[in-house]
Amino acid sequence: MNIVWLPSFETGIVDIDDDHRELVEVAQKIEKTLARGDVSMCLTLFHEFMEQAARHFEKEEIFLKSVDFPRLESHRAAHLRLLEMGKEALKTVEADHGHEAARKCLEEIIFFLLEDVIKADAEFKSYAQKKGLI
Numbered sequence: 001m002n003i004v005w006l007p008s009f010e011t012g013i014v015d016i017d018d019d020h021r022e023l024v025e026v027a028q029k030i031e032k033t034l035a036r037g038d039v040s041m042c043l044t045l046f047h048e049f050m051e052q053a054a055r056h057f058e059k060e061e062i063f064l065k066s067v068d069f070p071r072l073e074s075h076r077a078a079h080l081r082l083l084e085m086g087k088e089a090l091k092t093v094e095a096d097h098g099h100e101a102a103r104k105c106l107e108e109i110i111f112f113l114l115e116d117v118i119k120a121d122a123e124f125k126s127y128a129q130k131k132g133l134i
């Protein structure tokens with residue numbers, strides 16, 4: 001599988017798009033690391049990814065609050081679920097350094113990206129467009 005950044009991922013909100021791009025970059029690094037079979041590096045990168053994601057979610061929630069996004073609470077709940085999923089994936093890889101666990105960790109990351117960047121964030125993109133914010 002190849003993780004690529006697509007123009008359709010852009011929300012039009014520069015700060016948020018920059019974060020999303022950075023998250024995709026780390027996911028790409030993890031993919032390459034995994035292809036080399038370097039599970040401990042994959043783990044280090046996954047930690048980094050989770051920290052970045054947590055900071056990004058926090059920043060995004062502040063933005064959504066500032067524009068009175070009506071579905072902020074459910075968006076926040078989705079972020080929390082994603083962080084929990086990521087933590088579970090981390091635990092799996094930490095408990096079993098095998099290639100299979102690392103591959104699973106990569107899958108979780110991809111799911112993460114798709115859930116937040118493509119699906120969930122598209123919702124506030126259309127809201128911001130309607131409000132003339134972007």
Ligand SMILES: [Fe+2]
Pocket residue numbers: 060075079116120121
């Ligand atoms: Fe989000």
Ligand SMILES: [Fe+2]
Pocket residue numbers: 016020056060116117121
């Ligand atoms: Fe996001």
